[in-house]
Amino acid sequence: MVAHSFLPFPAEIVALANGMVYGPLWGAVITWCGAMLGAATAFGLTRRLGYPFVERLLSPDARDQLARWSHLHGATVLLACRLMPAIAFNLINYAAALAGLSWWTFLWTTALGILPLTILLAVLGDRILAVPFLGWLAISLVAAVFGGLMVLRRARKPGSKA
Incomplete structure (x- = not known):
């Protein structure tokens, strides 16, 4: 640490x-x-x-x-x-x-x-x-959707480089 x-x-x-x-x-x-x-x-x-x-x-x-x-x-x-x-x-x-x-x-x-x-x-x-496999799959899916939404939001901002 x-x-x-x-x-x-x-x-x-x-x-x-x-x-x-x-x-x-x-x-x-x-x-x-x-x-x-x-x-x-x-x-x-x-x-x-x-x-x-x-x-x-x-x-x-x-x-x-x-x-x-x-x-x-x-x-x-x-x-x-x-x-x-x-x-x-x-x-x-x-x-x-x-x-x-x-x-x-x-x-x-x-x-x-x-x-x-x-x-x-x-x-x-x-x-x-x-945590069972399906739990990890659900967590991964939520993280991917959330990350994708953040990328899309940033790409739509004027002057962004995403």
């Missing part, structure tokens, strides 16, 4: 595999611990190496405004982002570090926010082999 913070590999696959191998409880615990370690590593490195870039990019007034906003709304926004699986996990780590969120805020919102999906994926991984 730590490597996931630096490599373009879907963590959901690792979480499913952990559920398959270790069961729902230990699969969730292992996935959660690994995700927390990876998130903290990415947050720390981004804050250390990336914040000087933000200092050059933003004026002192803009940095002060960002710091005030992060202090007032950062926990709520970060927790909401963590609860939305469509927002990239690593992008949230980097953005939180560059926005100047405190370590404590980052850690508690990440710990709480990733828990529901972590548990869901570990349970799903544990049960994945119990």
Whole structure:
């Protein structure tokens, strides 16, 4: 899971595999611990190496405004982002570090926010082999239809390259 913070590999696959191998409880615990370690590593490195870039990019007034906003709304926004699986996990780590969120805020919102999906994926991984062939066929068909509709929708938008 730590490597996931630096490599373009879907963590959901690792979480499913952990559920398959270790069961729902230990699969969730292992996935959660690994995700927390990876998130903290990415947050720390981004804050250390990336914040000087933000200092050059933003004026002192803009940095002060960002710091005030992060202090007032950062926990709520970060927790909401963590609860939305469509927002990239690593992008949230980097953005939180560059926005100047405190370590404590980052850690508690990440710990709480990733828990529901972590548990869901570990349970799903544990049960994945119990789904009969027709169930997988139905899931695949729904995914193919949904994916096809998304491609068609994008192709119809003006200026799209799909």
